[in-house]
Amino acid sequence: MMRTLAFVAVLTLPAGGAAAQDAFVEFKALKPEVALQAAVAAMEYCRSEGYQVGVAVTDRFGTMQAFVRDRYAGAHVEETARRKAWTAASFRTATMDLGELTAPDTMFAGIRDLDQALALGGGVTIEHAGSIVGAIGVSGAPGPDLDDECAREGIAAIEEQMGF
Numbered sequence: 001m002m003r004t005l006a007f008v009a010v011l012t013l014p015a016g017g018a019a020a021q022d023a024f025v026e027f028k029a030l031k032p033e034v035a036l037q038a039a040v041a042a043m044e045y046c047r048s049e050g051y052q053v054g055v056a057v058t059d060r061f062g063t064m065q066a067f068v069r070d071r072y073a074g075a076h077v078e079e080t081a082r083r084k085a086w087t088a089a090s091f092r093t094a095t096m097d098l099g100e101l102t103a104p105d106t107m108f109a110g111i112r113d114l115d116q117a118l119a120l121g122g123g124v125t126i127e128h129a130g131s132i133v134g135a136i137g138v139s140g141a142p143g144p145d146l147d148d149e150c151a152r153e154g155i156a157a158i159e160e161q162m163g164f
Contacts, residue, residue, distance in 0.1 A: 027060060030126065030134040034158050035065035038126070042138055042154025043068050046146075053140030053150060056081040060132045062089040062116075070140070077139040084123030084137030084147070086116050092132055095123035096148050122147025126155050128162045 030038075035057040046053040047070055054069040054077030064082055084095050091098055091111070098119040102111045111117050121144025126134040136154050138147040 028128060028131060028133050029059045030057070030065065030158075032065050034161055035059075035134060036068075037161075038134075038136055038154040038158045039066045039068045040154075041157030042136060042150045043070055045153035046070070046138065046141055046150040049141075049146070049150070051141040051146060051150070053138050053147070054078050054081040055139075055150070055154060056085045056137045057126075057154075058082075058085040058089050058135045058137075060089060060134055062086040062135070065134065073140045080118065080120075080139035081122070081137040083116055083118035084120065084139060084151075085135040086123075086137070087118050088123035088125050088137065089132065089135035090117070092125060094121075094125065094148065095119055095137075096121035096144065098123075099144070120144050120147075122151055124148065124151040124155060126158075133162075 039055040039057045042055045043053055052070040052073040054073050056064055057066040058064050069077055087095050099121060102108045102119045112119055122139055123137040125132045126136060136151045138150045141147045141150060
């Protein structure tokens with residue numbers, strides 16, 4: 001009788017058990033084609049303003065998905081744009097804000113000592129329904145505030161596809 005009850009109990013458990021359901025996470029990330037559209041839109045906006053830039057788009061973890069560089073942008077823009085996007089994704093905040101948060105003599109000043117972190121405006125998270133789905137980094141405009149503006153224009157160009 002006890003063996004029969006144990007067998008019945010096993011049959012009524014959900015397949016894989018509750019532990020298996022707790023072993024995985026689900027998340028959204030931009031498709032590479034959408035990441036490329038954001039990068040191109042940011043570059044084209046900068047170009048229309050008279051700036052030659054490079055634009056990097058990463059996934060939510062900071063891994064590069066797309067990069068574009070305008071024809072006269074400096075060689076440094078690849079690294080700088082990538083690091084801005086990586087920083088925004090990694091610290092889950094715009095690099096313009098991170099610049100202030102990590103200023104010398106602040107509690108977070110040490111973040112600037114990390115190899116990849118770049119607390120310079122132009123890196124912005126891409127969000128959908130309250131979750132970060134990627135980040136964009138722009139480098140090459142005449143100031144970090146203008147890099148930031150271009151990045152936000154790149155995001156605006158894909159908002160409709162993300163359901164906004």
